[in-house]
Amino acid sequence: MFRRILSLLCLAAPLQGGEAVKPMTHAVLVHGIWQNEGRCFGLLRKDLEKRGVTCLVPSLKPADGREGIATLAFQLRKEIDDTFGPDQHFVLIAFSMGGLVSRLYLQDLGGAARCDTLITISTPHHGTEMAKFHYGQGAAEMRPNSVFLHELRLGETILGEMPIISYRTPFDAVIVPCESSLWDRAENIEIPCPLHPMMTRSRKLRRDILRRFSYPG
Numbered sequence: 001m002f003r004r005i006l007s008l009l010c011l012a013a014p015l016q017g018g019e020a021v022k023p024m025t026h027a028v029l030v031h032g033i034w035q036n037e038g039r040c041f042g043l044l045r046k047d048l049e050k051r052g053v054t055c056l057v058p059s060l061k062p063a064d065g066r067e068g069i070a071t072l073a074f075q076l077r078k079e080i081d082d083t084f085g086p087d088q089h090f091v092l093i094a095f096s097m098g099g100l101v102s103r104l105y106l107q108d109l110g111g112a113a114r115c116d117t118l119i120t121i122s123t124p125h126h127g128t129e130m131a132k133f134h135y136g137q138g139a140a141e142m143r144p145n146s147v148f149l150h151e152l153r154l155g156e157t158i159l160g161e162m163p164i165i166s167y168r169t170p171f172d173a174v175i176v177p178c179e180s181s182l183w184d185r186a187e188n189i190e191i192p193c194p195l196h197p198m199m200t201r202s203r204k205l206r207r208d209i210l211r212r213f214s215y216p217g
Helices: 002-012 042-050 069-084 097-108 129-133 137-141 147-154 196-201 203-210
Strands: 026-030 054-056 090-095 115-121 164-168 187-190
Touching: 026 042, 026 069, 026 097, 042 054, 042 196, 042 203, 054 069, 069 097, 069 137, 090 097, 097 115, 097 147, 129 137, 137 147, 164 203, 196 203
Parallel strands: 026 054, 026 090, 090 115, 115 164, 164 187
Antiparallel strands: none
């Protein structure tokens, strides 16, 4: 019980040391495989919009990734440009496969120039064994040691000094091994959560994201 209370207090506490609270006025929320706008970020989107943040939550197609992650990354760029214009900065929050879509957009499609912070949630940065049981090009790209992941890793330098946070749960049965969500380029945070798709709904995770920013509302 003491450890649980201490954990909650730590998540509720303000950032310490050299960690500055950053402003967030616009956010892009990128869903994972088999998902769409309505099936992933409902609670977090409400949290942000209540604080005055303008949110874009595109539904990328095909949601199963069968045509490859690049197809989704190009859609993401178009959605952002069409909605926010060419210059508006934003925070990018991505779940699962959406984290790889977002990284490709940032690294190869010019997005890094306007993204203030990248937050990934249960993203298979090093692939997942479960992708071996799924069809399509996107699944092949998410398998460990794929050419796609290798090239993505080589392009990380384009991210420069961008702040990056990667959340993971040790109980993830979709990202296998769950340590695949650890990324040495990121601040890695463990959030105990029993199921992969519940991560974006986690109160602890949402609280930890929200405390990192200041808001227009």
